[in-house]
Every structure is written in C-alpha cells, then in structure tokens.
Amino acid sequence: MRIPSLLLPSLLLPGLTAAVGFDCAHITVDNINYDLSPLGGVHEVYHVDKTEDSITNTTYVLNICSILNRAAIRGPLKCGTSKNICGFRETKSLDGSSETEYAFPIVGLDPLGHGTKDPEITRLKKLDSSREGLLIKLSGGEYKEEGGKKKDAGAVIEFQCDPDRTGLEGLKDIQDEEVEEKAKRSAMTMADDKNGNGNGTSDDDLNDNDPNKSLKFVSFGPGDDNSYVLKLDWRTKYACDNYQRDNRENQSGGHWGFFTWLLIILFLCVAAYLIFGSWLNYNRYGARGWDLLPHGDTIRDLPYIFQDWIRSFVNTIQGAGSRGGYSAV
Template sequence: MTRSLSPAHRLLAASSLLASLAAATLNFNCKDVVSQRVTWDLSELGGPRMVHWVREIEPATHNFTFTLDICKPLRKHKGQDPHELCPGNTRVCGVEYVTNNYDNVTAVSQVVPIAGDYHLINGQPLESEVYRLKGSGSNADSNKEGVRVELSGGREQLTDEKGNKKMGKKQKAVIEFLCDPSTDGKDTEVDDRPEEDGDEKEESTLRRRDEEAPEEKPDAKQKSLRFLSYKDENIRGEDWGVLRLEWSTKYACENAVNEPKEGDGHWGFFTWLIIIVFLATAAYLIFGSWLNYNRYGARGWDALPHGDTIRDLPYIMSDFGRKVTNTIQGGGSRGGYSAV
C-alpha cells in the first residue's frame, strides 16, 4: 500500500531537489574545488589568462585568442572594441582575429562566449563539473594526478545583431589541472590591459599581441597553461564546440591544500626569540611575586622581584637618556663645567 504525499510535502521535496541541483550546477568556487572527497584550492590561478591558437591559412593568419578567469567573470577593458567583447558574466571567451598577410590589416572574425552565467540572456547559468583524475575510469587519466574542470553555459551565438535571443552551438571549456610540484602555474600570458574601472597597467593592445604571437610559438610549449584543441565534439548526441586546455601547477597536487601559500611562511628566529624572552620574563615575575607573597606577605610593588628597581625604572631611563644627550651634545666651551 502506497501513501500519497500531501501538497506541502511535495512542495518541500521539490524545493530540496531544486536546491541540490542549483548547488551542483549554478556556480564554481575556485577556492573550494571538490571531487571524491579531495579538495583543491585554485584561487592562486585566478585572473584573466590568455592562450592562442594560431593558424596560417593563406592569405591570412588566424589567431584565436582564448581568455579565461576561473575565479570571476572577465572584465571589460578601457577602449575595448564592443565587437570583440563577450557578454557580461563570461568566464571563458574566444575571439578570432584574422590578419591579412598582404596589407597587415586585422579584423575580428568571430566572438564565442564559451562558458559563463547567461541566465539573464537566455536562461542558461554557468554549469561546472569537476573530476578527480586519479579516480577516473580512463586508464590514461588514472596515471595522472590533478583535477579536470569543465565549464559551460555559452553558445556560439547568444544573440543576433539586434540583441534578440539566438541559440547557437553549445560550448564547453575542459581544463585539466595537472600536478607539477616544480611550478606554481602562473607563468602564463596574463591579460594586463587596464580594466574599464580598474588600475592603470602597462598599455598593450591585442593587435600587438597578435603580431608577436608567431614569434612566441616555441616558448608557448614551455608555459604552464597550454592550448590543446578547439573543435566540435559529440556530447549526448549533440555537436558541441569544446575548448581543451592543460594547466600544470603545484596547486593541482592533492596535498597542496594543506601546504602554506606564498607569503604564509613560518615565524622567523627573532620572532620566536622575542616570544620566548617575553614568556620567560613573565614567568619569572609571576613566580617571584608568588614566592615573596607566601614567604614575606609582601604586596603590591614589594611583591615583585626587584620591585624597587622596576618602580624606579622610569627615573633610571630618564637619567640615562639625559646623560646620553649631554654626551652627544658635548660640554661646550666650558670644559664640562656648568655656568654659575
């Protein structure tokens, strides 16, 4: 025999289900990344980072620049062309620049919001999935240490030129954070252009970055953040545009969360020395006061060890300071004698 739930119980169950779904999909906290009871703190890798996918397709050079911030939405930069902007609340943005090799003119070919919170535009929130590599069923991943983060929510086109909702191809960013104790993972290309309401930084433009990108190709392999691919992949019977990145960092190691962060070092020798001297002095005064009280019934200043000296200490220091001052200033032309 089955019991039917009352409307109140049904509403409560539905609310609990929606709350659990929201917690699982609506946000990504880079400071508290959890999978299989293992926690990673990736907050040190926050900030806008850039990778390039450069292709020579004659008669032009195609530079697909991907900018990502795993901790917060990307910000608009001062003087940035609106045609190269992803919508607000974007975490991963791709902009393709095409440079004509004959006249060296660069134009924006496409702007792709790959991951972000777009629930105000098309009702699609930021979705995140986290997978521990060691616990993966894949043989290739099981030999790695780190975490895979998948961020989605974007589409190839969110709106048309008039701002109307448009449902383009779904997008996803797959970032594999690999454990590498030898690097903090910050040796990436940083988007250091001044933000629209941020502090002034060293001026640079995307066109200059694009022109220098081919020269930086050999060094790109040595950077911690590496571009792997951006192509269509079949996910649940549907074609998605998938960006795959690899990021080597010590913060992806499973014991990194227990290690002190940069600047959180241990106390130095002199700090410990001062603490020990202070505690020893306090213990001496307390024990001496207790001993004098029990032995002689002394109270107040009389109970303190060397109470007379401590009581006269301000006068002693004042007299010492006066002597030092007189020594430095000298006795003048009187040979040390005072005027009568």
C-alpha cells in the first residue's frame, strides 16, 4: 500500500525528532551519564524591564524534555507547538497610550520536524575545575528585532550541581498560569500608577527573584555570534557527576542486601543443623555414611516423594476434567 506523501513527514517526525533533538534522559559526557528527565514538564520564569517610557514583562516558558504543545499558545499569541522554549513579551507605555504583545520561539524544531536544536553539552568542570554540572546550548528559535530584522535565537542553560535540590523548588505548574498572569499584570499596573517616578515598585519586587527557586533567569540578548541567547541557571542534584552511580548503588544495595542476609542466615541454620545432627548420630549411634545425616532416610526418599506428589497432582487435575458416567467395557 502506498503512503500518501502528505502523511510521510508526520510519520517520520518521531524519528527525526530523536535524530536531531535532545534526549534529556540519556546524556553522556566524558563517559559520565546524566538523567535530567525529572526536570521535565512545562515550567516558566519571567523578567521585567522598566524604562522611563515603558515597562516590559517577558515570560519564558520551557520544557527541556518535550515540546510545549498547548503551552506555546497564550491567548492570541502563538509561538509554535513544536518548540521547547518560548518567550511571551508584553510592553506597555507608562502613560497608557500603547500596549504591544509578541511571542517568539527560542528553542525547538520547525513544523514537520525540519531544523535542528543543535545541542552542545559541556561539563562545567572543563570550564572551571571548582564547579560541577552541565552547560547545555540549544537553538532552533528566531527573534525579530524592533526594526523587523530576524535573528536566530537559542538558549544556554547552566545546570549546576546542588545535592540538596531536586530542581523543582519554587516552580509553578502550567495550571497556575492564570494566577501568575494576574500577579504580573497587577505589578505592571502599580508601576503604571507611579508613572515611573522611581518611588514605586522596585525591580527586585517585579522580577522573579525568589531565592528559594531553583530555576533562575539570567539574561536575554544578543550573543557573540549576533544571535539572541536566553541564559538560565538551574540548580539540581541531577546535574551532579556521581548522582546516577550513587543512586544506582543505593538502590541495588537496598534491595539485594536484605535477600543476601536472608540467604546467609538460612544457609548457616541448615549447615548448623546438619553438622550438629551428624555429630550427634556419630557419637550416640556410631553412624556412618548417609546414616550420619539427621533424617537421612527422609532425605534419600525426597526424589521419590516429589515424584509421588507430582503424579498425585496430575491425577487430581485430570480427574477434575474427566466426564462422569459409564465407561465402555
């Protein structure tokens, strides 16, 4: 059967995604394995910039392990459901004369699986021997400057080793988006009421500067190659070099340790019983050979006892399925 050409790209999409994408669950760098899949899901951070004339609020929505899907759509703003990181920008003049909204993709594949995220993964120890974690660079986005010129966009996420953090501290689920938006709009309204006179809400109050939050916004702007780069810091135990190995050893030790000790105890009990029983039979009865073993006759008969039990079991099963009545003579 021929496959219609229009359906072919969609059928090949999973394979293309795996080939050119980023697998957060299976990361190997310098023969060290990392699994960042517990950090999957849709998360967001936001940043507010104030000038003399306007205030700009940008929310960055990301899912490092999968596409954003519906999270890439916010009201009239659409970033692209096949993206992994998107930005949603709202700029409002302080005098209330204008308000603009803009959505832009930062990381992800183009529709139908074209393009690439070009993942670049580096251990932080290669950059600084005193630090531990991963530096991951991803691309595939696009940003339009004020003049209308389009530039490539990407993200640089620094996963910092923190044994005491899962990386999900302070992160809100996407279901809390409505509450988050109301809070941010309220903050922008407060700044507007103060008309930018410097006596209103401070930058620290407006921005997402919760010290307990593991995911932090660092910056967004032109990089060295003239493309726009979103920089994030993410503290998590899953970026520690030895976490995978230590976690695997702890799990195996917890399961196999119990059974190992159980087998050892059973073996020692059986051995003590046989040794003590053999010594007793030798000294009391002068036994030799099989007669030395306690209950030696029973041990010798075990194969026959087992055969009889199997035969009885089979006869019982067959008898339960046989038909009653007279049999032919």
